[in-house]
Every structure is written in structure tokens, then in C-alpha cells.
Amino acid sequence: LERFKALEQLKKEYQEIPIPEQGTDKMKLAMEKAVQKKRLHKRLLGSVAGVAAALLVIAVIPKNGLMMESANKSAGMMHDAMSKDVFFGESSCENGVQSDNADFVASPSSQETARPSQSFGKVVTEEVKDGEMTQEERSENIKEEIRRQIKERSLGGEAAFVRMAASSSLIVLEEKECYYYIKEEDVLVIVFYAGELAPEEYGEIEFQIPSEVWK
């Protein structure tokens, strides 16, 4: 009984915790900041997505001089947009870039054009050649590799990855467009906004996919 009364006493103390008067003002400022940043990102992402959509189209249709010129122009525009400290946090679906292809399949052909250092969209495919893995295999391999890396890094104790491993939000891997680029030795680098993989996470997270997984 004494113990229970002590709990009641602690509850009383809890309820009497002094609430700082200026607290709500600070919180409102934080909320305003979030709204502003959200709007800014949406605007920037809108312009980037428009250019990216053009790049995606260029990547999947036969190349010719006109297209190359267009790709170069688009790449330049996109590079400019990317250099404006773009924060890739919002769902691309809101910006009208939505493809029927739900798979992550890298496109070496898009790399051959004058592409920017980073592209946006569902990673499109080139024509599958004899002896190469199919689009589905390639897609599955990439997703499996991402899951493996999340698991490995969560076991390594990285907090964000622990939460990602536990998060049902991994479903986004099936449906999201993403940022990606290909670096030396054909390593495909897929860039996620962390919050898309684990709610309430911040920043960008890169998954490096070795060439043997996706090529």
C-alpha cells in the first residue's frame, strides 16, 4: 500500500511539473520552419522531377542527335537544380512523376548520355541482352542487397538502420522512385531520404550496389 501511495505521490509531482511559458512560442517557430522548408522542397523537387521525367523518357527510347542534345540540356538543368541544396524528402507521387514500372533496375544506357551526377526516378532498364539477368532478377537482386545492407548495418548498431530494419515502411522499396547514380567500377548508388525507410529519420542514406548484383 505504501508503494502504491508513493506512486500516487509521484503522479502528483508529474502533474505539477512547471510548464515553461515561452515553450509554445518556440514550438510554433519550429512548426513554421517545417512548413516553410516543406514548401521549399516541394517547389525544388517539382522542378527537378520535371527535368528527371524528361531524362527518363530519353533513357528508354532510341537515341539520336536530337535526343542527345535534349538530354544534355536536361542534364545541365537538373545539375543546376541539384546544386541548390535540394533536400529529397517528399514523395515524388505528389509531383506527378509516376511510372508503371515498380522495379529498381539500373540503366547503363542512361549513363552513356551526358547525364548529371545524380538522376531521379525509377531506375529504368535497357534492353536485356543474352546471358544477362532479366529485369526482374536484377530488380530483386537490388532490393535483396538493400535489405541485406540494412540488416548488416542494424546489427552493427547504427540506430537509423535498427529502426529501418524494424519498420514496415520498407514497402517503399517496391514502389518508390529514387535518386541514383553510378560511380566508378559500375557501382550503382541508390540514395534514399531516410524518413522514407524509417519514419522520423532524417538525412540521406546511400546504398551501394556492386556491379555483380545489378549488371
Added chain:
Amino acid sequence: VNRKETLISELLTTNYAFFYRIAYSYVRNEADAQDILQESAYKAIYHSQKLKQTEFAQTWITRIVINEALSFLRKHKRELLPLDAELEVAAAEDAISREETVDLKEAIERLSPEEKTLIILRFFEDKKLEEIAEICGEALNTIKSRLYRTLKKLRIVLEQTEE
């Protein structure tokens, strides 16, 4: 400002004391508690599109605040904090033995953050077990058994505390 942002903003403002007390109970420090709330408010607004059911907005925000507080503790690797001076005064004024209250408070401070969350929500905020399960994102039975174990640790007789 969209509908969800407005709702979240209103809930955060009108229930500021509720959220502040939760944050404060983890860090026992006004500035840190305010930082946690600012960060939580920022994230809640920024990620407002992730709120699927607006009727659970309060629960959703509570979860963000708790996650943020736990994250803060992990980042700062807080050690057990000394008991507040006001506790001693309050306890002395009460008919309950001071030692018992101090002892229980120390025991609660020694709980894991997750266990402490259960005590705060159930006994200090009078939340129903179903609500706690929603906030913690766990099954009701998991919450029940975890709470039972936690109370056992605190040597609180369940019959006296659970309806």
C-alpha cells in the same frame, strides 16, 4: 497549410503541457525537454502526410515525442539523474514516508526507457492500455505483460493498480 498540418499544429499547441511533461520526465531538464518538443513538432509537421488516420493524430504525435525523447537519451547517453530537490520537499510534506517515494522514484529512473514509458503513460497520464499499445506500436497483450513485469520490478502490487 494543409488540413493535416493544421490539425497537428492545433493538437501540439493545445496539448503542449501534456507533451512537455512526457518529454521532461525522460530528461528532467527544461531546456532539453523544450528541444525535444521543438524537434518533434518540426518532424510532425514535416511528415504530416504520413499521418494516415487523423483520428489518431494525438497518438501519432505522442509516439513522435516519445521516440524523440528516447533518441535524445541515446544520443546523450544519459546517466541516472540525481533526484530533484523538489521531490524531497514534496515527499516530506506528504504523509507517505519520504523513503518510500524516493525509493520508488529511483526505481523508476532505473527502468529502461521503454519500461518508463509504460509507467508514465499508464499511471501518470492515465492512458488506457489500448491507447498505450497504439502509441508504442505494440500488441495489447505485449503491453500488458510488459507492464506486469515492470510493476513487478517496482514491487507494486498489480491488484491495487490495475482495474
